[in-house]
Amino acid sequence: MKALVREGCSTTSRIQRSACRLAAVVRLRAQFQRVIVPRYAPAMTDDPETPIPDDKDWTWVLERPCPECEFVAGTPRPQIGAAIRSAVQGIIPALARADVRTRPAPAVWSPLEYGCHVRDVLEICGGRLDLMLASDGAVFPNWDQDSTAVEKRYWESDPREVATQLAAAAERMAARFDGVHDEEWDHVGHRSNGSRFTVETFGWYVLHDVVHHAHDVSG
Ligand SMILES: [Zn+2]
Numbered sequence: 001m002k003a004l005v006r007e008g009c010s011t012t013s014r015i016q017r018s019a020c021r022l023a024a025v026v027r028l029r030a031q032f033q034r035v036i037v038p039r040y041a042p043a044m045t046d047d048p049e050t051p052i053p054d055d056k057d058w059t060w061v062l063e064r065p066c067p068e069c070e071f072v073a074g075t076p077r078p079q080i081g082a083a084i085r086s087a088v089q090g091i092i093p094a095l096a097r098a099d100v101r102t103r104p105a106p107a108v109w110s111p112l113e114y115g116c117h118v119r120d121v122l123e124i125c126g127g128r129l130d131l132m133l134a135s136d137g138a139v140f141p142n143w144d145q146d147s148t149a150v151e152k153r154y155w156e157s158d159p160r161e162v163a164t165q166l167a168a169a170a171e172r173m174a175a176r177f178d179g180v181h182d183e184e185w186d187h188v189g190h191r192s193n194g195s196r197f198t199v200e201t202f203g204w205y206v207l208h209d210v211v212h213h214a215h216d217v218s219g
Contacts, residue, residue, distance in 0.1 A: 047150075047153075047155075048103065048106070048155050049106045049107045050107070050146070050149075050150060051107045051108065051109060051146070051149075057193065057195065058205070058208070058209075059195045059197075059205065061073060061204075061205070061208045062201050062204055062205060066208060066212060068212065068215060069208075069211050069212040069214075069215035071207075071208045071211045071212065073201070073204040073205075073208065074204070075203070075204060075207060077180070077185055077200055077203070080174075080177040080200075080203035080204070080207060081173075081174035081175065081176075081177040081178040082174065083207050084170055084173055084174040084177065084206065084207055084210060085170060085171065085174045087207060087210040087211045087214055088118070088166060088167065088170035088210055088214070090210075090211070090214025090215075090217070090218065091111075091114065091115055091118055091166065091210070091213060091214050091217055092115075092163050092166060092167060094111040094114075094115070094217040094218075095111060095112065095115045095159045095160070095162055095163040095166070096159070096160075096163065097111060099111070100112045100159045101155065101159075104219065109149075109154070109216075110155065111217040112154065112155065112157055112159050112162060113149065113154040113155055114213045114216055114217050115157075115159070115162045115163065115166050115217075116149070116152065116154040116157055116162055117145065117149060117154065117213065118166060118169075118209065118210055118213050119162060119165050119166040119169045120145070120148060120152075121145070121206070121209050121210075122166075122169035122170055122172070122173045122206070122210075123169050124143050125173065125202070125205075125206045125209075126169070126172055126173050126176060128140045128189060128202070129173075129176050129177075129199065129202060129206075130176070131189060132184075132187045132188070132189035132197070132199055132202065133176075133180065133184050133187060133199065135187075136187040136188055137187075137188050137189075137190070138187075138188075138189045138190070139189070139190050139191075139192065140189060140190065140191050140192065141192075142192050170210070173206065177203050180199055184199055185198065185199045185200045186198050186199070186200070187199050189202060
């Protein structure tokens with residue numbers, strides 16, 4: 001600090017030395033302001049706010065009713081596929097609404113973004129179901145749903161394309177459950193956080209995801 005204050009001051013006059021110190025302090029402050037101020041300036045982007053990451057472990061919905069969407073786990077095995085087909089019909093019409101791109105709050109997804117999310121959940125979970133069917137005791141690879149939403153820029157999607165993709169993804173998932181053989185329903189799969197599913201409870205878990213987000217977009 002002293003070295004900086006003295007910098008550029010060759011005079012011996014007390015008044016001039018004070019003036020030099022003052023000028024040096026002003027220079028120093030300006031130097032910091034140039035460095036620090038931009039660092040705290042708001043990011044120059046038109047991208048919507050990123051919602052708070054959903055790190056809740058939704059497996060509790062297998063044990064008790066969901067207070068938000070009123071889902072109760074326990075759909076009989078032969079009806080899980082049909083229930084998925086039915087539940088997705090609670091989301092697809094929302095993708096044709098005038099407010100499809102409107103977020104109800106800055107950090108809450110629009111119907112379009114929920115549609116993209118459910119489409120991707122069904123694709124990812126379809127892969128997980130395939131793993132469980134192919135190998136009893138499978139471990140699922142990680143999937144970060146929140147970073148996927150940002151990377152794929154859900155908010156820029158075409159709602160009609162998303163509706164088509166979502167319907168197809170739901171049909172593929174439903175057909176998978178329709179095709180599960182009796183001896184496969186008790187196959188086990190694990191998420192990396194330790195959650196354990198059977199094919200049956202995984203069906204309820206996936207079904208809840210669709211039902212819950214149909215509830216989210218119903219408002
Ligand atoms: Zn729910």
